[in-house]
Amino acid sequence: MKRKALIIVILTLLGLIFGYLLFGKIAGEYVKISTIFSNSGGSLGDFGRSITGISKIRNNILISGSAGFVLGIVLIFVKKK
Numbered sequence: 001m002k003r004k005a006l007i008i009v010i011l012t013l014l015g016l017i018f019g020y021l022l023f024g025k026i027a028g029e030y031v032k033i034s035t036i037f038s039n040s041g042g043s044l045g046d047f048g049r050s051i052t053g054i055s056k057i058r059n060n061i062l063i064s065g066s067a068g069f070v071l072g073i074v075l076i077f078v079k080k081k
Helices: 002-023 033-037 043-052 054-080
Strands: none
Touching: 002 054, 033 054
16 A cells, blocks of 8 residues: 555656656746745736746646656556456
8 A cells, every 4th residue: 555655656746847847947947946836925926927927837747747646546556457
């Protein structure tokens, strides 16, 4: 059971890292991780994120992590049979 959870966690982290490497650039430079996942509340902060593309970057990175999670679950069920 622990091994299965470890596989899921590792693939999720790999998906997040891959997503950051793939989508984390603006104008050829990587955006700081703290900038991507920080929560500077308010509508002005949300507006700034939408204009700079930070929210799209965050969504793409989270989708990559989710894909890694799903891949881990699929691999566990395929190995089980």
